Each structure stands twice: as structure tokens, then as C-alpha cells.
Amino acid sequence: MRTVGIITNPTSGSGRGARRGAEAKAALAAGGHHLVDLSRGSWAASYEAAVAHRASLDALVVVGGDGMAHLGLQVCAETDLPLGIVAAGSGDDIAASVGLPRHDIPAAVTRIEAGLRGDTMRVDVGKVEGGSIEEPASPRYFGAVLSAGLDAAVASYARAISFPRGPLKYKVATAREVPRFRPYGVRVTADGRERTMRCTLVAIANASVFGGGLVISPESSVTDGRLELVTADGMSKRDIVRLFAKLRDGSHVTDPLVRIEQVESVTIVPDGSLGAALPPAFADGELVGATPLTVTVAPRALTVLGGK
Structure with a gap:
């Protein structure tokens, strides 16, 4: 027994x-x-x-x-x-x-x-560390995707509403958040390489999907010992609407303003001199906490019953 x-x-x-x-x-x-x-x-x-x-x-x-x-x-x-x-x-x-x-x-x-x-x-799981992670779980682990840009603002509103359900709620949340958007200022250090940028989207993917099946990183795998850093440069509101529409099938990967890179460690630091303040980060649809945050991959760190 x-x-x-x-x-x-x-x-x-x-x-x-x-x-x-x-x-x-x-x-x-x-x-x-x-x-x-x-x-x-x-x-x-x-x-x-x-x-x-x-x-x-x-x-x-x-x-x-x-x-x-x-x-x-x-x-x-x-x-x-x-x-x-x-x-x-x-x-x-x-x-x-x-x-x-x-x-x-x-x-x-x-x-x-x-x-x-x-x-x-x-x-594999993503492992998040930082001074403002929501208690009681610190470090915080995630299975799918951590969002820290407009994707996090959308996730925050989607989490707060009970209808509609699934991917439709993210459409509603996107429609609410896009008109409020101003490009964020951020400093990203990926595997020791630092860059500053005005961004729309910044996410770290352990799995390929988030938001009820939206395909943010088509090549991501939970068994490869790596994460994917997904960023999108500052965009117009019209381009943002197109970007989120493309997330339904992952076709955003051909957008010249979108960059996906394989990483093992990422640090995200807000930079108010470059743009608006980043929203608090979300992972798997749950609040994680304010930046700065460091995300690393924890390879083979979780045993799943019956997984394939």
C-alpha cells in the first residue's frame, strides 16, 4: 500500500x-x-x-x-x-x-x-531565485514558461478573471493590456552575456507552450537540460496584436523582432532609463515576484508519474 x-x-x-x-x-x-x-x-x-x-x-x-x-x-x-x-x-x-x-x-x-x-x-524544471519571490516557496520552480514582459501583464489579468476559460481568456487579457503598453527597459544577462534593450516580450521557456496552449517556443523540450530565452523588441500596438495572434501556431519565430536562444541561465534586471518598469513575473500562470530575477535550469529535477 x-x-x-x-x-x-x-x-x-x-x-x-x-x-x-x-x-x-x-x-x-x-x-x-x-x-x-x-x-x-x-x-x-x-x-x-x-x-x-x-x-x-x-x-x-x-x-x-x-x-x-x-x-x-x-x-x-x-x-x-x-x-x-x-x-x-x-x-x-x-x-x-x-x-x-x-x-x-x-x-x-x-x-x-x-x-x-x-x-x-x-x-527539467526552471529554477527562479531573487530577493522578491513570493513566499512561501523560494526558490520558485516552474514547469512551462516564465513571463516577465507584456506576456506577464497579460498573465496577471488572465489569472484574475474566471471567464472565458483557456486560450480565450488570454485574448481578453491581451485586448485589455495592449492599449496600456509602453516598451519596457530591461538588462538581460544570458549565460554571462549581457545586453540592454527596450522590449515587448521577455520569457524563459522550459516547455513549448503557455497560456493554455499558446506556442511561445516551438523547439523547447522538458528533457534537453536547457531553457529558451524568448525576447521581442519594442513594438507598435498593431505589431503586438499580430505577434500574439502568431503565438497560436508558433509562427512568430520568423518575425525579425523576435529572438529565441537556448540558454542555461538568465538574469533579468529592470532598467528604467530605457523604458517602462517591468511587471512582476509570472510562471505557469502563477505570480512569482518582481525583478531582478535569475533563472537557471535544473536538469532532470522532477519525477512525473506516468509521463511520456
């Missing part, structure tokens, strides 16, 4: 989170596992409960969207505790990046059961 911690988000989705959590718990219990419910009503409280029980668990399972997967990363990354993901959110980019079922709880639990029998995947 395995001891499995489980975290659900019963307040999400107007009751859907509670129903999905109950279904997942019932399916796992049917497998004969001892379940420890670590849901505590808030991100921070659930994180602290999971960390307190970590040594007694054989695995941690989270039920929900990228926010819940992101929570699980904080508990399991750079430890021996494997993570199971029952992807049931509006985006599920982390689950997609490791080949897990989405919106299919029986299939997700079947994959978790396979993982508990040894079918696991070791994946």
Missing part, C-alpha cells in the same frame, strides 16, 4: 474543482492506496502542509490546472518525491508538456498507477 498525498482545489470552477477532486480521490482509493488529503484552502497553506508531510509520502498527486501542477512542483522538484498530475484545468500546459491526459480523470489516474509501478519520467 502506497501513501499518497493529494491536493485538490475545491473552490475552482464554480464547484467543478470539488467534483473533480472527489472523483480523483475515489479512483486512487480504489487502487488500495492510503490517501492523505493535504488541501488546506489556499495555495500557501496546502504547500506548507505538503512540505510538512513530504518525508512520509510515496508520491504527491495534484488535481486541477497549471496552478495546482505549479504547486506540486514546489514540493517535489529537486527531491525524490514523484508528482502525479490529474489535469483538469483550463490550460494544463504542464501536463501537455509531459504527455499526460487532460480532462480525463480515469485516464489520468491510470497513468498515475502506472507511475507508482515504476513508469516515470524525469524532466
Whole structure:
């Protein structure tokens, strides 16, 4: 019998989170596992409960969207505790990046059961350090993408609204944030090479997608031991609208104002002499904190149950 911690988000989705959590718990219990419910009503409280029980668990399972997967990363990354993901959110980019079922709880639990029998995947994660990272998790880990430019402003507004869901909410958020945009001033140091720029977009990708399936870095892989730094120079508002439209299929990679480079370490520092202040950074749709931040890759730092 395995001891499995489980975290659900019963307040999400107007009751859907509670129903999905109950279904997942019932399916796992049917497998004969001892379940420890670590849901505590808030991100921070659930994180602290999971960390307190970590040594007694054989695995941690989270039920929900990228926010819940992101929570699980904080508990399991750079430890021996494997993570199971029952992807049931509006985006599920982390689950997609490791080949897990989405919106299919029986299939997700079947994959978790396979993982508990040894079918696991070791994946890279991004590791964020800085003086203003939101507590309680510092350093902060991410599975998909960290955003620190206009993409972060869009993520911030998208996180605050409950409708529409999935990629559509990012369209709504983009429509709100683009008219307010002024190019940001930033100093970026990538693998020791420093440059200053007025930018529209600055993101660090561990996986290829963010924002519910938007393709920001098509060549990114969670198993290559590298990250991708994605930047876009200062753009007009019309060009920005076109850029975000191209994120649907990754065709922005041919835009001469966009640059994608493979890196292992990136430091992002705001530079008010060059442009507007950067918004707080987001990763996996969750608030990480204000810049300056340093992001490094933690190779094979997470074990995912049933990942492919």
C-alpha cells in the first residue's frame, strides 16, 4: 500500500474543482492506496502542509490546472518525491508538456498507477531565485514558461478573471493590456552575456507552450537540460496584436523582432532609463515576484508519474 498525498482545489470552477477532486480521490482509493488529503484552502497553506508531510509520502498527486501542477512542483522538484498530475484545468500546459491526459480523470489516474509501478519520467524544471519571490516557496520552480514582459501583464489579468476559460481568456487579457503598453527597459544577462534593450516580450521557456496552449517556443523540450530565452523588441500596438495572434501556431519565430536562444541561465534586471518598469513575473500562470530575477535550469529535477 502506497501513501499518497493529494491536493485538490475545491473552490475552482464554480464547484467543478470539488467534483473533480472527489472523483480523483475515489479512483486512487480504489487502487488500495492510503490517501492523505493535504488541501488546506489556499495555495500557501496546502504547500506548507505538503512540505510538512513530504518525508512520509510515496508520491504527491495534484488535481486541477497549471496552478495546482505549479504547486506540486514546489514540493517535489529537486527531491525524490514523484508528482502525479490529474489535469483538469483550463490550460494544463504542464501536463501537455509531459504527455499526460487532460480532462480525463480515469485516464489520468491510470497513468498515475502506472507511475507508482515504476513508469516515470524525469524532466527539467526552471529554477527562479531573487530577493522578491513570493513566499512561501523560494526558490520558485516552474514547469512551462516564465513571463516577465507584456506576456506577464497579460498573465496577471488572465489569472484574475474566471471567464472565458483557456486560450480565450488570454485574448481578453491581451485586448485589455495592449492599449496600456509602453516598451519596457530591461538588462538581460544570458549565460554571462549581457545586453540592454527596450522590449515587448521577455520569457524563459522550459516547455513549448503557455497560456493554455499558446506556442511561445516551438523547439523547447522538458528533457534537453536547457531553457529558451524568448525576447521581442519594442513594438507598435498593431505589431503586438499580430505577434500574439502568431503565438497560436508558433509562427512568430520568423518575425525579425523576435529572438529565441537556448540558454542555461538568465538574469533579468529592470532598467528604467530605457523604458517602462517591468511587471512582476509570472510562471505557469502563477505570480512569482518582481525583478531582478535569475533563472537557471535544473536538469532532470522532477519525477512525473506516468509521463511520456
